[in-house]
Amino acid sequence: MLDLSNLRAAVRSEGGVSRRLFLAYGAALAAIPSLDLRVEGRVLRRAPLAGDPFTLGVASGEPTETGVVLWTRLAPNPLVDGGGMPRENLEVTWEVADDEGMKNVVRHGTAVATPQLAHSVHVEVEGLKPDHWYFYRFRTGDATSPVGRTRTTPERASIPEKLRLAFASCQHWEQGLFTAYEHMAKDDLDLVFHLGDYIYEYAGRDKLVRKHHGKKLASLEDYRARHAQYRTDRLLQVMHARCPWVVTWDDHEFENNYANDISERKGVDPAAFLEIRANAYQAYYEMMPLRRKSVPQGPNMKIYRTLPYGRLAEFQVLDTRQYRTDQPNGDKPAELNDDALNPKNTILGAEQAGWLKGALLRSPATWNVLAQQVMMGMVDTAAGEPKKYSMDQWPGYAHERMKLVQFLADRKVPNPVILSGDIHSNWVNDLRVDDRKAEAPVVATEFVGTSITTGGNGPVEPKNHDSILAENPCVKFYDRQRGYVRCVVTPKSWRSEYVVVADVTKPGAPAVEKAAFVVEAGAAGVKKA
Incomplete structure (x- = not known):
């Protein structure tokens, strides 16, 4: 408790x-109960199961130079309460090998899958070689999981020649197929960043591409089943098994546009709201390859953290939902008025903001990256007057946002890059302390990735494309199709390639590189490749 x-x-x-x-x-x-990870009672080495327990696949994440987190969840019938598992502790063995055939096993051990954690397993493997690819699998009873592939990061003091990563967000099950992951799996990536809206909390609706299982999410079992439904997607499973993922949430993992303990719906009892948040956070932890230090405590879960990739890049993974103040101006698009510019507004919270600045000052990396949720660019989305900015994004917290960019400039943080998601569209933004002042120097570049499926097939050319570019000097690219962003990082440059999928309503749709942009190390500002 x-x-x-x-x-x-x-x-x-x-x-x-x-x-x-x-x-x-x-x-x-x-x-509100908190998780207790102690294993109590007997642990079975085998139990009668009503089918394959590895229906949700395998995953890895949180890589370091000597370790990684390996994940699976036992669920022979994933959409029913308890996943079709007996309410017993069950032993799971794991192996890590140098080869895909799993003949040269270099690490192995046992873990316990408990009903308290929906029979999920989070193994924190250590003692591995830096900058090395490995293969892994799980076993329980007579069942063996698929083989996954993972890797460690380079040694902390090294400067690797190249990092290949992709980032994605917003994968609404009902609005499309996860075809983007079919193409991403061919990219031979070292890392994937998922920037939020891994699931959607809405009740199932007819007449869409496919239908959510169940009602609007509230109970722990509701959230577990929804995560399980998403994880049954074969293309998503394959991509999780290809390389390690680094995840953070946005809002739909719990509830649309929530702010700390405040619902966007009126009249919601705050205590009941946080009880549901505790359910959402526990289910999220259960289903993601996260470390034990991220185990939620009731309605609280610390998910902001640092991930180094040698001295080439350092990633600060942020949480812009759990600690923010309420969106100003009633969360409606508005000018940057006194409400939006209020110094008391915070999207990070004081503790996370202080941690972030300290982490940036300590970083020895060439590229300093914020992997986070909502767009930082101060983008006016209305043609003509009055100007309108999103209050759910960083412009709703404009004072804190400008202070952060000023900090990057004043402390000369090397090569800051922002990775964002959330808004189901692609953007490239050159960031200034105040983006409304086109004559001010560029401090950082932001790459915003579109959704995997949310919004369905977007237009090839948005109707407001020309006005967006004309009225926002910070915006260098804008597109509303579906897809993901693929990045190639070297000591000399950061290249972001915007991959769009032609049709998310039909299987097997092709994908193309719509545009590519490059930032040169030591030179603020982006150029079209």
């Missing part, structure tokens, strides 16, 4: 629960 002492500590350290809410609902919030 989340006792009151822990809850008070969470309030003091900005664990995501406001002081106002704690004072008003302390007893109710203290009743």
Whole structure:
């Protein structure tokens, strides 16, 4: 249970629960359970299962120079409560090998899949070689999982010649097929970053490409089943098994456009809201290749963290949902008025903002990357007057946003790059302290990736394309098709390639590189490749 002492500590350290809410609902919030990872009771080496327990595939993530997290979840019937598993602890063996045939095993061990964690397994493997590819698999009873491929990062002091990565977001099951992952799997990537909206919380609707299982999500079993439904997608499974992933959430992993303990819907009881958030966060942890340090405590889960890739790049993975203040101007597009410019507005929270600045100052990397959710560019989306900016994105927190970019400039943080998702469209933005001042120097470049499926097939040319570019000097590219962004990073340059899928409503659709942009190390500003 989340006792009151822990809850008070969470309030003091900005664990995501406001002081106002704690004072008003302390007893109710203290009743929200936290995960206890101790294994109690007997552990079975084998149990009668009603089918293949590895229907959800395998995954890896959180790579370091000597280790990685390996993940699976046992679920012979993934869409029913409990995944079709008995309410028993079950032993799972794991192996890591140098070869795909799993003949030269270099690490192995056992883990326990418990019903408390939906029989998910998170193995933190250590003792591996830096900058090395490995293969892995799981076994329980007579069942063997598919073989996954993963890799460690280069030694911390090394400067690797190249990093190949892709980033993606927003994969609404109902609105399209995950064809983008079919093409991504051919790209021979070292890393994938998923920047949020891995699932959507809405109830199932007819007359779309495919239908969600179940009602709007609320209970822990609701969230578990929805994650499981997404993970049954074969193309998504294959991509997870190709290389390690680094994940963070946005809003739909819990609820659309939430802000800390505030729902976008009126009249929602905050304590009940956070109880549902605890369910969402637990299911997210269960289904992602995350380390034990990310285990949620009730409605709080620390997911911001640093991932180095030698001295070539350092990634600061952010959380722009759990600690933010309410969106200004009623979360409606608006001018950058006093409400949007209020210094009290925060999208990061004071603790995360302080951690981020410290991490950036300590970084020895050539490229300093923020892997995060919502667009940082201050983009006016309305033609003519009045100007309108999204209040759910960084412009709604314009004071904090400008302070952060000013920090990057003042402290001369080398080669800052922002990776963003959320808005189901592609953008390339050159960022200034205040993007409304075209004469100001460029400080960083932002690459915004479109959705995997959300929004269905987008137009080849958006109707407002010309006005967006004409009224926003920071915008260098804008597109509304579906797809992902593929990046090639070297000590001399960062290249981002925008891959778009022709049709997400039919299987096997082709993909093309719509555009590519390059940032040269030491020279702020992006150029078309």
